[in-house]
Amino acid sequence: MSVILRNQPDQRFAPDRMRRTVLEMAFAGSTVHIACAFSIIELLTVLYRNHLRYPGNDPRAEGRDYLVLSKGHGVMAQYACMLELGWLDYSQIEGYFKDGSDLKGLSDSRVVGLEVTSGSLGHGFSVGVGIALGLKRKGRDQKVYAIVGDGELNEGPIWEGALVAAHHQMDNLMVMVDKNGFQAMGPTDDVLALGDLSAKFSSFGFETLEADGHDEAAVDAAIRQLWATGTNKPKALIATTVKGKGVPFMEANNLWHYTRLDPQSFAEAISALDRTGGTQ
Amino acid sequence: MREAFSNALLRLALADPQIILLTGDHGYALFDEFRKRCPEQYINAGIAEQNMVGMAAGLARVGYRPFVYGLAAFIPIRTVEQIKLDIAHDDLPVVLLGDGAGFVYSHLGTSHQSTEDIACTRAIPGIEVLSPADRFEMTAAMNYAYAAHGPVYLRMGKSDRGDVHLGPTGSLKPGRLLKVRAGCADRPGLIATGSMVRAAVDVGQSLDLQVWSAPVLKPLHADDVCAAARASNGLVTLEEHSVFGGLGAAVTEITSENQPTRVLRIGVPDRFSEHCGTYEYLLREHGLDTDNLRDRIVAFFKLVSSNSKVDGSN
Numbered sequence: 001m002s003v004i005l006r007n008q009p010d011q012r013f014a015p016d017r018m019r020r021t022v023l024e025m026a027f028a029g030s031t032v033h034i035a036c037a038f039s040i041i042e043l044l045t046v047l048y049r050n051h052l053r054y055p056g057n058d059p060r061a062e063g064r065d066y067l068v069l070s071k072g073h074g075v076m077a078q079y080a081c082m083l084e085l086g087w088l089d090y091s092q093i094e095g096y097f098k099d100g101s102d103l104k105g106l107s108d109s110r111v112v113g114l115e116v117t118s119g120s121l122g123h124g125f126s127v128g129v130g131i132a133l134g135l136k137r138k139g140r141d142q143k144v145y146a147i148v149g150d151g152e153l154n155e156g157p158i159w160e161g162a163l164v165a166a167h168h169q170m171d172n173l174m175v176m177v178d179k180n181g182f183q184a185m186g187p188t189d190d191v192l193a194l195g196d197l198s199a200k201f202s203s204f205g206f207e208t209l210e211a212d213g214h215d216e217a218a219v220d221a222a223i224r225q226l227w228a229t230g231t232n233k234p235k236a237l238i239a240t241t242v243k244g245k246g247v248p249f250m251e252a253n254n255l256w257h258y259t260r261l262d263p264q265s266f267a268e269a270i271s272a273l274d275r276t277g278g279t280q
Numbered sequence: 281m282r283e284a285f286s287n288a289l290l291r292l293a294l295a296d297p298q299i300i301l302l303t304g305d306h307g308y309a310l311f312d313e314f315r316k317r318c319p320e321q322y323i324n325a326g327i328a329e330q331n332m333v334g335m336a337a338g339l340a341r342v343g344y345r346p347f348v349y350g351l352a353a354f355i356p357i358r359t360v361e362q363i364k365l366d367i368a369h370d371d372l373p374v375v376l377l378g379d380g381a382g383f384v385y386s387h388l389g390t391s392h393q394s395t396e397d398i399a400c401t402r403a404i405p406g407i408e409v410l411s412p413a414d415r416f417e418m419t420a421a422m423n424y425a426y427a428a429h430g431p432v433y434l435r436m437g438k439s440d441r442g443d444v445h446l447g448p449t450g451s452l453k454p455g456r457l458l459k460v461r462a463g464c465a466d467r468p469g470l471i472a473t474g475s476m477v478r479a480a481v482d483v484g485q486s487l488d489l490q491v492w493s494a495p496v497l498k499p500l501h502a503d504d505v506c507a508a509a510r511a512s513n514g515l516v517t518l519e520e521h522s523v524f525g526g527l528g529a530a531v532t533e534i535t536s537e538n539q540p541t542r543v544l545r546i547g548v549p550d551r552f553s554e555h556c557g558t559y560e561y562l563l564r565e566h567g568l569d570t571d572n573l574r575d576r577i578v579a580f581f582k583l584v585s586s587n588s589k590v591d592g593s594n
C-alpha cells in the first residue's frame with residue numbers, strides 16, 4: 001500500500017482542485033480578485049504540502065510555522081487550502097460573501113488560519129518581520145513565510161522591513177514575491193517599474209533565488225535550497241508567475257483583477273480548468 | 281515627568297522580560313539607563329516607524345509586550361493605519377508612546393508638532409488613550425498602560441510645567457477624572473488634560489474655579505463628567521490639541537447626551553503654527569497662554585451667568 005502511495009503524485013492541495021474552489025467561491029460571492037489568487041496557487045500548494053508545520057493540524061498551535069499573506073488580495077487561494085485542511089467547510093465556500101459570514105474579500109487575522117489583516121498593502125510583511133524576530137529571540141525553530149505581491153513592493157514599509165530583517169539576521173524569514181507583472185491599474189513596468197528584484201533583495205542582504213512560481217518542483221527545490229544555505233540572512237524567493245494562471249482567458253489579462261464571473265464565464269472557466277487539467 | 285516615565289519603563293521591564301522597547305531612533309538620553317540595564321529588551325528599529333509598528337504587532341503575536349516610542353508626530357500620526365490594522369484590530373497588548381506632543385518642538389515647525397494625535401487614536405476602536413499631566417500621573421499612566429493588556433496610546437506633552445498633584449495619584453481608573461482643585465460651584469468648572477492641567481490650576485487659583493484632570497481620555501465615562509457639570513456653572517475644557525476630536529469633543533459628546541451643559545472648548549484652533557519661537561510664544565500664537573485663557577474663561581462665565589438669569593435656572 002505504502003509503495004503504491006509513494007509512486008503516486010501527492011494529491012493534497014492539487015492546484016486544479018484549488019483553482020476550482022476559488023472559482024466556485026468567486027462565483028458564489030460574485031467577487032473579484034480571481035486572478036490575484038490564481039498566481040499564488042502553486043506557491044501555496046508547495047508550502048502547505050511540504051513545508052508549513054501545524055502541530056495537531058491546529059491553525060493556532062503555538063509551535064506552528066507562520067504563513068503571512070501580505071498580498072491579501074489572493075486570500076481565496078488560502079481559503080482553498082484551508083478547505084483542504086478541514087479548517088473551513090464547504091458551506092463557507094458556497095456561502096462566500098453572504099450577509100453575516102466570516103470570510104472576507106481580503107486576508108483578515110480574525111479568521112482562524114489567516115495570520116494578518118492585509119489588503120491594505122505593505123502591512124503583513126512588517127508583522128511577519130516582527131513574528132520572525134520574536135521567534136528568533138525565543139530560540140524557536142519555526143519559520144515565517146511572507147507572500148508579497150510585486151505591485152505591493154511599491155509600498156515603503158516593505159523596504160523598511162527588508163532592512164530590519166537583514167540587520168537582525170532573520171534567517172527564519174522567507175519573503176516570497178508573487179511576480180505576476182501586474183498591479184491594479186496595469187503592468188508593473190508601466191505603473192512603477194521594479195527593476196531587478198533579485199538584485200534588490202540581494203543588495204538588502206537577503207539570500208535570493210528565482211523560480212517559476214507555477215512549477216511545483218522548482219518552487220519546492222528553491223525553498224529547500226534557500227533554507228539550506230545555512231547563512232544568517234533572511235531569504236527571498238522571486239517567483240515568476242502568471243496573473244490568472246490556469247484559465248487561459250484570464251491569464252495575464254488584468255481585467256480579471258476586477259471582473260466578476262457570470263454563469264457563462266464561470267462555466268467556461270471550469271471547463272477550461274478541466275481541459276488544461278494539469279496535475280490530475 | 282520624563283524621569284518618572286523612564287523610571288517606570290525600566291521598573292516594568294526589569295519585572296517583565298517580555299517587555300521590549302522599540303524606538304524609531306529617538307530618545308537618546310531618555311533611555312540611557314534602560315539600555316544599560318535591559319540591553320536585550322531594547323531595539324532601535326531605525327527611522328522606519330511604519331515597519332516598527334507592524335513589527336511590534338508581530339512581536340505581540342508571539343507573546344512579547346512591546347512599548348513603541350516615537351515623537352507624537354510619528355507615533356501615532358505617521359503610523360495611524362498600522363495602529364488600526366496591525367494592532368487595534370486584534371486587540372494586541374502594545375503601548376504606543378508619543379513624546380513631544382503639542383508644541384514641545386516649538387522651534388522646529390509643523391513636522392514635529394502634533395495637535396491631532398488624540399483625535400486620530402480616539403476614533404480607532406479598542407484603543408485606550410492616556411494623557412498624564414505631571415510625574416505622578418505619568419507613573420500611574422505607565423502602570424495602567426502595562427496592566428491594560430491591550431492597545432494603549434500614551435501621550436506625552438510638555439513635561440516641565442511642574443506638579444499638579446501633591447503626591448502619588450494612586451491607580452488610574454478607566455474613565456475617571458481626578459479632582460485637582462476645589463472652587464466656587466456657581467462658576468465654570470475646568471477639565472484639562474496633559475500640559476494644560478497646570479495652566480488650568482493657575483487660572484483656577486486666580487478665579488477660584490474647580491479643576492479636574494483627565495489623564496484617561498478614552499474611555500471617558502459619563503459619570504464623572506456629568507458630576508463635574510452638575511457641580512459647576514458651565515464647563516471649560518483645556519488641551520494642547522486641536523479643538524476637534526480631543527478632550528473637548530469627548531466631554532461634549534457626553535454632556536450633550538447626558539447632562540446638557542454649556543461647554544467652552546479651549547484648544548488649538550483649526551490652524552497650523554504660523555511662526556517659530558519659544559513654547560510660550562507658540563501658546564500665545566494659538567491663544568493658549570494664561571492671560572488669554574483667563575480672558576476667555578471670564579467671558580464665558582459672564583455668558584453662562586447671563587443665560588442662567590434669562591432662563592431662570594440655577
